[in-house]
Amino acid sequence: MAERRRWSEEFPRWFDWVLEAAGIYDWSHYPVKGMGVWLPYGFKIRRLVTDLIRRLLDETGHDEVLFPLLIPEHLMRKEAEHIKGFEAEVYWVTRGGIQELDVKLALRPTSETAITYMESFWIKSYKQLPAKYYQIVSIFRYETKATRPLIRLREVTTFKEAHTAHANFDDSERQVLEAIDVYKRFFDALGIPYLISRRPEWDKFAGAVYTIAFDTIMPDGRALQIGTVHNLGQNFSKAFDVKIQLPDETLDYIWQTSYGLSDRVIATIIAIHGDDRGLVLPPIVAPIQVVVVPIPAKSEEETRKVREYIDSIVEELREKGVRVYVDWRSDVTPGYKFYDWELRGVPVRLEVGPRDVKNRTVVVARRDTLEKKTVPRDQVISEVLHLLDDIGRNMREKAWKWFRSYVHRSESLDEARKLLEEKRGIVEVPWCGREECGKRMEELTDAKVLGSPLQPPEWVRGASCPVCGRPAATSLRLAKRY
Amino acid sequence: MAERRRWSEEFPRWFDWVLEAAGIYDWSHYPVKGMGVWLPYGFKIRRLVTDLIRRLLDETGHDEVLFPLLIPEHLMRKEAEHIKGFEAEVYWVTRGGIQELDVKLALRPTSETAITYMESFWIKSYKQLPAKYYQIVSIFRYETKATRPLIRLREVTTFKEAHTAHANFDDSERQVLEAIDVYKRFFDALGIPYLISRRPEWDKFAGAVYTIAFDTIMPDGRALQIGTVHNLGQNFSKAFDVKIQLPDETLDYIWQTSYGLSDRVIATIIAIHGDDRGLVLPPIVAPIQVVVVPIPAKSEEETRKVREYIDSIVEELREKGVRVYVDWRSDVTPGYKFYDWELRGVPVRLEVGPRDVKNRTVVVARRDTLEKKTVPRDQVISEVLHLLDDIGRNMREKAWKWFRSYVHRSESLDEARKLLEEKRGIVEVPWCGREECGKRMEELTDAKVLGSPLQPPEWVRGASCPVCGRPAATSLRLAKRY
Numbered sequence: 023m024a025e026r027r028r029w030s031e032e033f034p035r036w037f038d039w040v041l042e043a044a045g046i047y048d049w050s051h052y053p054v055k056g057m058g059v060w061l062p063y064g065f066k067i068r069r070l071v072t073d074l075i076r077r078l079l080d081e082t083g084h085d086e087v088l089f090p091l092l093i094p095e096h097l098m099r100k101e102a103e104h105i106k107g108f109e110a111e112v113y114w115v116t117r118g119g120i121q122e123l124d125v126k127l128a129l130r131p132t133s134e135t136a137i138t139y140m141e142s143f144w145i146k147s148y149k150q151l152p153a154k155y156y157q158i159v160s161i162f163r164y165e166t167k168a169t170r171p172l173i174r175l176r177e178v179t180t181f182k183e184a185h186t187a188h189a190n191f192d193d194s195e196r197q198v199l200e201a202i203d204v205y206k207r208f209f210d211a212l213g214i215p216y217l218i219s220r221r222p223e224w225d226k227f228a229g230a231v232y233t234i235a236f237d238t239i240m241p242d243g244r245a246l247q248i249g250t251v252h253n254l255g256q257n258f259s260k261a262f263d264v265k266i267q268l269p270d271e272t273l274d275y276i277w278q279t280s281y282g283l284s285d286r287v288i289a290t291i292i293a294i295h296g297d298d299r300g301l302v303l304p305p306i307v308a309p310i311q312v313v314v315v316p317i318p319a320k321s322e323e324e325t326r327k328v329r330e331y332i333d334s335i336v337e338e339l340r341e342k343g344v345r346v347y348v349d350w351r352s353d354v355t356p357g358y359k360f361y362d363w364e365l366r367g368v369p370v371r372l373e374v375g376p377r378d379v380k381n382r383t384v385v386v387a388r389r390d391t392l393e394k395k396t397v398p399r400d401q402v403i404s405e406v407l408h409l410l411d412d413i414g415r416n417m418r419e420k421a422w423k424w425f426r427s428y429v430h431r432s433e434s435l436d437e438a439r440k441l442l443e444e445k446r447g448i449v450e451v452p453w454c455g456r457e458e459c460g461k462r463m464e465e466l467t468d469a470k471v472l473g474s475p476l477q478p479p480e481w482v483r484g485a486s487c488p489v490c491g492r493p494a495a496t497s498l499r500l501a502k503r504y
Numbered sequence: 505m506a507e508r509r510r511w512s513e514e515f516p517r518w519f520d521w522v523l524e525a526a527g528i529y530d531w532s533h534y535p536v537k538g539m540g541v542w543l544p545y546g547f548k549i550r551r552l553v554t555d556l557i558r559r560l561l562d563e564t565g566h567d568e569v570l571f572p573l574l575i576p577e578h579l580m581r582k583e584a585e586h587i588k589g590f591e592a593e594v595y596w597v598t599r600g601g602i603q604e605l606d607v608k609l610a611l612r613p614t615s616e617t618a619i620t621y622m623e624s625f626w627i628k629s630y631k632q633l634p635a636k637y638y639q640i641v642s643i644f645r646y647e648t649k650a651t652r653p654l655i656r657l658r659e660v661t662t663f664k665e666a667h668t669a670h671a672n673f674d675d676s677e678r679q680v681l682e683a684i685d686v687y688k689r690f691f692d693a694l695g696i697p698y699l700i701s702r703r704p705e706w707d708k709f710a711g712a713v714y715t716i717a718f719d720t721i722m723p724d725g726r727a728l729q730i731g732t733v734h735n736l737g738q739n740f741s742k743a744f745d746v747k748i749q750l751p752d753e754t755l756d757y758i759w760q761t762s763y764g765l766s767d768r769v770i771a772t773i774i775a776i777h778g779d780d781r782g783l784v785l786p787p788i789v790a791p792i793q794v795v796v797v798p799i800p801a802k803s804e805e806e807t808r809k810v811r812e813y814i815d816s817i818v819e820e821l822r823e824k825g826v827r828v829y830v831d832w833r834s835d836v837t838p839g840y841k842f843y844d845w846e847l848r849g850v851p852v853r854l855e856v857g858p859r860d861v862k863n864r865t866v867v868v869a870r871r872d873t874l875e876k877k878t879v880p881r882d883q884v885i886s887e888v889l890h891l892l893d894d895i896g897r898n899m900r901e902k903a904w905k906w907f908r909s910y911v912h913r914s915e916s917l918d919e920a921r922k923l924l925e926e927k928r929g930i931v932e933v934p935w936c937g938r939e940e941c942g943k944r945m946e947e948l949t950d951a952k953v954l955g956s957p958l959q960p961p962e963w964v965r966g967a968s969c970p971v972c973g974r975p976a977a978t979s980l981r982l983a984k985r986y
Binding site for chain 1: 530533534535536539540541542543544547548550551567568569570571572573574576578579591592593594595596597598599600601602603607608609611618621622625637642644646648659661
């Protein structure tokens with residue numbers, strides 16, 4: 023078991039510690055670098071996160087599908103920019119049994135090529151559009167950078183990729199907005215703060231016309247990309263010759279978008295909401311929302327009464343759809359149980375002992391603020407329901423407040439560099455919009471770009487690009503990035 | 505679109521037709537042999553099937569986990585029998601980006617090696633046992649036999665593998681019985697008939713002490729293995745040196761079992777319940793349990809009334825947890841819709857037109873028997889609930905009746921051979937129990953063994969082995985197998 027670490031001062035080590043200590047993800051034993059094992063408790067969190075994004079995508083008319091993992095080399099190579107971008111990080115299957123394969127097979131790094139290829143058989147007319155597919159799958163990237171659990175994996179095990187096809191450019195632009203809206207609602211439900219940036223030309227998805235990204239900030243002040251939305255234009259549909267008949271009976275290539283999320287979402291839930299005691303889970307994805315810790319009684323009669331009292335509370339909570347668990351272990355103390363469930367981030371803890379039975383009360387503790395109070399029995403259910411709601415909201419507000427304190431503005435690159443070194447987080451500076459100046463800013467601040475806001479911000483009016491002195495057209499966001 | 509085929513006379517082609525026509529699985533376009541794409545409607549069926557097995561496993565204390573897809577060669581090779589059995593059908597990743605990998609990585613054909621390896625870190629004491637894990641994942645087998653959609657795939661996309669560890673042999677035997685019980689309940693819920701056989705020594709899982717298998721019969725009379733349960737003994741735990749401390753403080757290797765299901769379950773649901781019109785889905789896994797087809801009205805006023813009438817029915821059904829869909833398409837006739845939903849196997853169809861509104865009735869049609877009747881509005885909900893229950897039961901009974909008519913007994917190999925040629929299905933013959941005679945029976949009947957019943961059957965008492973003439977110890981089941 024790794025040594026306990028403090029959340030704020032030792033973030034990367036705290037993260038490794040909590041993944042192992044809370045039973046989320048075994049990162050240290052699997053004998054292939056960059057790959058780990060989802061453990062039972064972690065898997066349950068993962069399941070609730072995927073349930074949430076499934077619901078949001080289903081509600082907006084996306085169809086879940088499942089494409090093969092293996093993509094033949096000739097498909098991977100059809101879109102020239104795409105393969106250039108992925109060439110260095112594709113795993114290749116070259117042998118089947120004892121035979122050399124005729125055609126090398128890529129472990130999908132993403133599925134644009136496989137999906138567009140199949141769309142060439144499926145989609146013939148504008149009447150079939152929009153087509154909106156998604157799948158939740160493993161993808162593989164032979165990362166050369168240092169791998170990190172759930173953050174930089176060689177097997178990304180929870181890749182949600184959506185792929186849409188449209189009859190014209192405007193519809194694809196509307197789809198980009200819908201995707202952004204779905205992701206906003208997803209991150210909001212999880213209490214994850216974000217900035218939405220248009221990535222610059224030199225950092226867009228390989229094969230896209232443009233890329234919009236969601237970035238958050240980890241406790242160590244480094245920015246983490248947690249979601250991307252791409253307008254693919256007709257790049258892939260031209261490469262794969264996917265043509266449709268339009269209302270006027272002419273032919274045109276389809277217009278596509280794609281957008282993705284990964285294990286990084288789960289990493290972020292764990293990282294940004296955690297504290298020195300361990301996980302703090304948003305109730306919406308907590309496998310156990312309420313844990314009941316019985317306080318030992320002295321007599322059998324008392325024990326029986328405590329049990330009945332707890333049973334009735336549990337039954338009422340379950341009826342309300344609350345995920346509740348009673349920790350009846352007899353070989354550990356209540357104090358040990360408190361420690362254990364705090365580590366696992368259970369939002370609400372109820373403590374029930376003989377005194378509570380006698381007084382018709384329950385002790386209610388919340389994980390986010392660690393506050394504790396005594397509540398009359400007849401108010402327990404409504405108090406718990408209120409708390410589950412309030413904890414989610416409080417966690418979101420706290421996370422956003424913290425996040426905002428890490429987003430800075432500056433008109434000077436010297437200051438920007440200093441901010442990034444001393445305060446970390448994200449710095450936004452005025453920018454003329456030219457690639458040359460953007461890249462120079464990366465050098466001068468020793469940081470990486472995130473891109474620009476979707477609309478030029480008010481505050482850059484009249485400001486000038488700190489590299490070339492030209493008037494600012496927009497701003498550029500820079501950060502130390504994961 | 506493939507040509508429509510008859511279920512009984514042209515089974516394999518019917519199966520290909522229905523997968524495509526009902527939008528289940530695209531088998532014909534993906535450019536890698538043995539791999540296909542789960543389409544939206546098929547994916548929903550698959551989801552309901554996996555939900556069902558998840559529920560049964562969760563209820564019996566199994567924890568869902570997720571292990572890496574890639575298994576390094578040295579792990580794959582640790583258990584000698586295991587790699588011998590799988591050597592010829594493992595896909596190997598040998599390149600990452602532009603580099604040759606130092607260690608070849610297998611695409612998992614199954615996960616005993618990866619899981620036992622991790623258990624060597626996790627499990628130290630009998631107090632941690634039993635440990636019961638499962639995962640639902642893709643596995644890969646470089647099949648040299650002819651591939652078939654969902655039946656013999658190179659990417660098996662819905663592999664449910666459970667792996668358990670125990671402190672002694674007796675506990676592992678009890679676990680085998682629990683696994684058999686879970687699978688029985690699973691297949692019973694899906695209305696799938698089966699025989700349970702102990703596979704003979706020469707056809708057990710590579711690395712197992714013994715293998716128990718569930719076999720069903722497809723509409724063409726060929727047997728299909730749909731589930732297996734293995735007692736692994738200490739074969740893997742010795743190879744991976746997984747030792748625990750026992751209550752008496754001595755050390756011993758853990759005892760393991762594993763058991764698996766695959767896409768073949770979904771293939772079987774489709775195959776055995778289908779008919780010439782297409783799918784017939786058991787209500788428990790029907791994405792749409794009730795489809796409502798509005799019968800067009802002549803006036804706007806009538807149309808509005810039909811809509812309100814339907815809305816109220818739908819609302820009541822949804823409250824009862826029924827998955828209901830109203831087909832409001834205006835560009836196709838009700839007759840076309842009937843055809844379409846019959847093809848997709850929706851268990852119950854409601855037809856509602858102006859006359860029904862006037863008479864306060866609904867026409868109710870069931871997919872399994874194609875019966876149709878008119879029901880008063882105030883009995884519709886209870887009638888539908890009754891039907892969903894009755895259809896599941898009726899389908900199960902019908903399937904078992906059909907299945908039993910394909911299971912034969914014979915004391916003569918000549919007759920057995922004739923039965924297998926003319927009537928197909930499974931033939932059970934008396935057997936002395938010796939491998940030599942079993943293999944000879946395979947030759948003489950031109951069939952493959954399924955194995956023996958778990959207990960020697962009554963009817964072989966006094967009978968003799970048709971090969972060697974010795975007294976029968978049990979029976980042997982033979983079939984043309986997929």
